[in-house]
Every structure is written in C-alpha cells, then in structure tokens.
Amino acid sequence: MKIRFWGVRGSFAMTGRDFLRYGGNTTSVELVTDAGERLLIDLGTGATELAKQLMAAEFGGGKGKLPILLTHTHLDHIQGLPFFTPFFIKGNEIRILGANPTLGSSLEATLQNQLSPHYSPLNGLENLAAGVSIEAITAGEAIAVPGFEILTAAVPHGSMWTTAYRITADGKTVAYLSDVEYPSIDAPLESALALARDADLVIHDAMHADHDYELRRGWGHSPARAGVVVAEQAGAKKLALFHHSPDATDDMIDEVVARTAARSAVPVFAAAEGSYLEV
Amino acid sequence: MQITFWGVRGSYPVPGAATVRYGGQTSCVEVRAAAGEALIVDAGTGMRALGNKLLQEATQAQHHHVLLSHVHWDHIQGLPFFSPVYIAGTRVSIYALLTAADELHQVIGGITRHEFFPMSLEAVPAQFEFHQVEPGVDFDIGAFHVMPIALNHPFGSVGYRVDADGSSWAYIADTAPFDRVLHKQHFLAGPEALSEDDRLALGAMRDALILRLQGVDTVVYDTHFTEEEYRRFPHYGHSTPDQALEICVAARVRRLVLYHHAPSHGDDQMDRLAAEYLRKGAGVGVEVLTSFEGMTLPIGPDAERQLA
Numbered sequence: 378m379k380i381r382f383w384g385v386r387g388s389f390a391m392t393g394r395d396f397l398r399y400g401g402n403t404t405s406v407e408l409v410t411d412a413g414e415r416l417l418i419d420l421g422t423g424a425t426e427l428a429k430q431l432m433a434a435e436f437g438g439g440k441g442k443l444p445i446l447l448t449h450t451h452l453d454h455i456q457g458l459p460f461f462t463p464f465f466i467k468g469n470e471i472r473i474l475g476a477n478p479t480l481g482s483s484l485e486a487t488l489q490n491q492l493s494p495h496y497s498p499l500n501g502l503e504n505l506a507a508g509v510s511i512e513a514i515t516a517g518e519a520i521a522v523p524g525f526e527i528l529t530a531a532v533p534h535g536s537m538w539t540t541a542y543r544i545t546a547d548g549k550t551v552a553y554l555s556d557v558e559y560p561s562i563d564a565p566l567e568s569a570l571a572l573a574r575d576a577d578l579v580i581h582d583a584m585h586a587d588h589d590y591e592l593r594r595g596w597g598h599s600p601a602r603a604g605v606v607v608a609e610q611a612g613a614k615k616l617a618l619f620h621h622s623p624d625a626t627d628d629m630i631d632e633v634v635a636r637t638a639a640r641s642a643v644p645v646f647a648a649a650e651g652s653y654l655e656v
Numbered sequence: 657m658q659i660t661f662w663g664v665r666g667s668y669p670v671p672g673a674a675t676v677r678y679g680g681q682t683s684c685v686e687v688r689a690a691a692g693e694a695l696i697v698d699a700g701t702g703m704r705a706l707g708n709k710l711l712q713e714a715t716q717a718q719h720h721h722v723l724l725s726h727v728h729w730d731h732i733q734g735l736p737f738f739s740p741v742y743i744a745g746t747r748v749s750i751y752a753l754l755t756a757a758d759e760l761h762q763v764i765g766g767i768t769r770h771e772f773f774p775m776s777l778e779a780v781p782a783q784f785e786f787h788q789v790e791p792g793v794d795f796d797i798g799a800f801h802v803m804p805i806a807l808n809h810p811f812g813s814v815g816y817r818v819d820a821d822g823s824s825w826a827y828i829a830d831t832a833p834f835d836r837v838l839h840k841q842h843f844l845a846g847p848e849a850l851s852e853d854d855r856l857a858l859g860a861m862r863d864a865l866i867l868r869l870q871g872v873d874t875v876v877y878d879t880h881f882t883e884e885e886y887r888r889f890p891h892y893g894h895s896t897p898d899q900a901l902e903i904c905v906a907a908r909v910r911r912l913v914l915y916h917h918a919p920s921h922g923d924d925q926m927d928r929l930a931a932e933y934l935r936k937g938a939g940v941g942v943e944v945l946t947s948f949e950g951m952t953l954p955i956g957p958d959a960e961r962q963l964a
Binding site: 386491497504650 | 667668669670671672673675676679680681701704727728729732733737763766767769770771772773774810811841842843844845892893919949
C-alpha cells in the first residue's frame with residue numbers, strides 16, 4: 378500500500394514561502410493498494426491537487442471510482458469538495474462516507490448546506506454530474522470498501538466527536554487520528570489505541586507544539602507529544618505528525634519534529650505534501 | 657485614499673511554490689482614507705492576515721466595516737479566522753446584497769454552525785450587525801461614500817464604487833460580461849439561450865455599471881479567466897482582462913487592476929498576463945496593473961500628496 382499526503386495543514390490553508398516544504402493545503406490523504414484501488418481521506422484543499430491527477434487519468438473520461446472517508450465536516454476537511462473536479466464528470470462514481478455531525482443534522486444535509494445557493498453556484502449535490510452517494514456511517518463499526526479493510530472509532534474533538542480510521546491493505550495498516558484531543562495526553566483513549574495497535578503508520582493530530590499546548594487545552598487538538606504516546610503504547614512502527622497549525626512555518630515544524638523525535642521510541646516524521654510513500 | 661490587497665485569488669486558496677509571488681489567498685481588500693478610517697471589501701481567506709495585522713496595531717477594540725460582493729465561500733471564508741472578532745468590544749458591520757438583513761445574519765451565522773466550525777457566531781465575543789445593500793442606493797460609512805452596483809454572477813453579486821478624500825475606486829467582482837449569459841437564481845450546467853428580456857437586462861446592467869464607473873480613478877475587476885478559458889466556461893460567472901478593459905475604456909477609467917486570479921494561474925503565467933495587458937492597456941489609454949498579495953495602491957487624483 379502507498380500513501381500520499383495532498384494536504385497536511387489544519388484549520389486554514391497557508392500560502393507563501395514559509396509553508397513550501399510541508400505544504401499549506403488543508404487535510405487530504407490518498408491511499409493506493411498494490412492492485413491500484415484507491416481511497417481518499419478528507420476533502421480539504423489538498424484534494425484539488427489530487428483532482429488534477431485523477432482528471433488526467435480515468436476520471437477525466439468518467440470512468441473513475443473513488444471512496445472518500447470524512448473524519449468530520451469542519452470546513453478545513455471539506456473545503457475542497459466544490460472544487461474536486463471528478464464530481465463534474467458524468468460516469469464517475471464517488472462515495473462519501475462519514476458519521477453524521479455530533480450535535481444533530483445529517484452528513485448529507487451538511488454537505489447540501491455547503492453547496493447551498495448562498496455559498497456555492499453548484500446549488501446542491503444533485504447538480505454534481507458524477508454519481509455521488511453520501512453514506513452515513515456509525516463510528517465503531519467496520520466499513521466495506523473494495524481493496525481495504527476499515528475499522529472506525531469516534532474520538533473526542535472539543536465539544537464534538539470525529540471519526541478515526543484504521544485502514545489495512547496488502548498486509549499493511551495505517552491509523553488516521555486527525556482532529557482529536559484526549560482528556561489526558563498520557564492516557565489516550567482505549568478506542569484510539571485499538572485503532573493504532575501494531576500499525577505500520579500512525580497519522581496523528583499534532584496541531585500544537587508541546588510548549589504551546591497549555592494555553593490551547595480544550596480546543597480539540599493534540600500537542601505533538603500525544604501522537605508519540607499513542608504510537609508507543611499501541612506498538613506502532615512509525616508516527617506521522619499531522620494537521621499542522623496554520624501558524625507553524627516550515628522551520629517551526631522542523632523544530633517540533635526534532636524535539637518530538639528526541640523523546641520517542643517510535644520513529645517520527647512530519648507529514649508533508651509530496652510524493653507517494655510506501656507504507 | 658489607498659487600497660491594500662490581502663487576497664487576490666478566486667474560488668479557493670492555493671498554497672505552494674506557484675503562488676508565492678502573486679499570493680494564494682482569496683478575495684480581501686483593505687481600504688484606508690487619508691484620516692485613517694478603514695473599510696474591508698470581501699472576507700475571503702486573505703482576511704486572516706489582515707485581522708492579525710489590525711489586532712497588532714489596535715490599542716482598543718475596533719468597529720470594522722465589511723462590504724461583501726456576495727456570499728460564495730471564497731468571499732466569506734476568512735471571517736471565522738479574523739482574529740479581532742475574538743476580542744470583546746469589537747464590532748463588525750457587514751453589508752451585503754441579500755433579500756433581508758435577517759437572511760444575511762443567518763447565512764453568515766451558517767458558516768460557523770457546529771458542522772462547519774467549532775464556535776458559533778453567537779458565541780463569538782464580537783458584536784455583529786447586518787446591513788442589506790441595494791444596487792443604486794448609496795450610503796455613507798464615515799468618510800466613505802459607497803455606491804453598490806449590480807453585477808452578473810450566479811445568484812447575484814454586487815460591486816462597489818467607493819469615494820473618499822476626493823478620490824474614487826471601484827471593486828467589480830465577481831462578474832461575468834454582459835453579453836452571452838444572464839445569471840439568475842438557478843444552477844447553470846451550460847450557457848442558456850437569451851430571451852429579448854434577458855438581453856435588455858444585460859444591456860441595462862452594463863449601462864448602469866459604466867455610468868457608475870465614469871470618472872473613477874482605479875477599477876479592481878474580476879479577470880479570473882483567459883479568453884480561451886472563458887470560451888470553455890462562459891457560464892461560471894467570471895470575466896477576462898479584455899472584457900474588463902473594454903468596460904474601463906467605455907467608462908474612461910484611468911487605471912484597471914486585474915483581480916480574482918484563477919487558482920490554476922501560477923506566478924509565471926501571471927507575469928505573462930501582467931505584461932500582455934500592461935501593453936494592451938497602454939494602447940487604449942488605460943494603465944493596467946495586476947494585483948498581488950501585499951500590493952498597496954494610492955488612489956488618484958491626489959496620489960502624490962497622500963504618498964508623502
């Protein structure tokens with residue numbers, strides 16, 4: 378299984394020279410099996426870059442199939458939806474899977490609202506030319522997607538819950554824990570540890586540098602250290618710091634990685650926009 | 657009066673090496689009168705950096721006035737990240753074209769519903785006020801005289817002419833040209849045939865725009881598309897530099913600023929467009945500049961005095 382980070386930034390897309398090495402696009406991560414089956418997690422602005430590549434291949438001719446998992450519908454995770462060009466080609470089949478928002482309303486109503494005529498000229502999901510299915514999932518249950526085995530769990534994110542994923546293909550496992558804050562950094566939730574158990578790669582929310590965390594406790598995001606605790610306790614092989622703060626320049630992320638790695642038994646790197654990596 | 661561009665991109669923010677020089681954040685322009693009064697036009701993602709700057713400068717909570725051209729995501733997405741709204745005592749007055757100020761309140765509140773954002777508009781410390789604007793009905797905000805102008809964009813959009821300190825500029829985004837497609841209140845999968853009434857409506861919109869732009873020093877215009885792109889997407893609601901230039905020549909505008917750059921137009925292509933239209937504009941007596949993030953323009957006619 379290969380992985381490519383198309384967007385690694387949290388909250389807000391960052392442009393300019395200070396964000397070139399890690400990238401400024403908001404979250405979107407692609408997984409591809411050895412047989413070529415594809416899965417996308419989150420539809421941040423990074424998805425617009427993937428869209429160009431997909432359109433140059435089978436999606437341009439209306440022959441593409443793509444399942445997309447959403448962690449939740451905060452804007453930085455769905456901002457790329459109206460500009461994800463495979464939606465505009467008839468024949469493409471795109472599934473969007475995610476839990477209904479915690480405080481009520483449905484996944485479908487939320488995405489419809491994003492495309493309401495006030496906010497978008499698309500004026501509703503029904504005007505997307507591709508075949509689009511919105512599938513509400515229940516966090517905690519397994520999901521069937523061709524080529525991938527997927528387990529899910531609800532994890533706390535401020536006053537709400539997001540969905541975390543454990544994705545296995547070709548004998549390799551990736552755990553995706555973005556937008557999460559545990560009640561205690563030193564005692565991550567059992568549900569999160571279960572998803573990360575013996576994973577080849579754990580992708581973890583690292584919005585805050587450890588020394589910035591105290592002021593931002595309760596905002597729904599983790600300090601870099603939280604991912605280390607999860608990866609170590611779960612016996613994972615590698616940790617990717619993810620969902621970088623919009624205030625974190627390339628140099629600042631370098632520093633966070635160095636400090637975090639110095640206190641981690643598991644190899645650590647910061648997720649960066651770039652090329653396909655073998656898991 | 658002077659204007660500063662905080663976001664010049666259309667549709668969505670574009671990070672990366674290709675947008676380092678012109679900038680990747682979406683629509684947001686800061687306006688300053690000579691006495692220091694400020695106005696913000698559009699609340700795209702460029703508004704985040706503007707907010708951080710305003711907060712640094714301020715010694716006390718401010719009253720911010722924000723004119724919105726319309727409420728598509730790329731023109732409002734910066735609002736929840738405008739840091740002054742998290743300071744108690746801050747006031748934000750929002751002006752937009754909608755059927756009622758109450759509806760505007762709901763639409764702006766809608767972008768911070770729990771599904772989209774962690775903090776609702778009601779929970780934000782700043783106080784918000786909503787004002788409905790109507791094309792042709794002028795109003796004043798402090799030193800600024802504001803004239804809303806109807807534009808041709810899906811579900812409606814409004815441009816603004818702003819006069820202050822004996823100088824004037826206009827913000828004309830987002831808009832399609834006024835010949836091929838009339839945008840209404842429904843989704844367009846492609847250009848629709850125009851009725852005679854549609855043609856009359858387009859002609860009237862163009863005439864009103866040109867009338868309002870008479871004598872304006874600087875016009876910032878939606879020039880999202882190249883000519884070739886426009887031919888493929890005439891129903892997307894955006895213009896080209898040639899179409900903008902044609903309007904500016906008709907209104908005898910001194911200076912045109914290209915704005916709302918397509919996400920796919922990287923810095924090198926923007927350089928070529930900037931050079932091409934600087935030359936074309938010179939041929940018809942209009943100075944054509946290409947906006948970039950951080951660009952500040954003194955607005956004539958008394959530009960030299962203000963610079964000093």
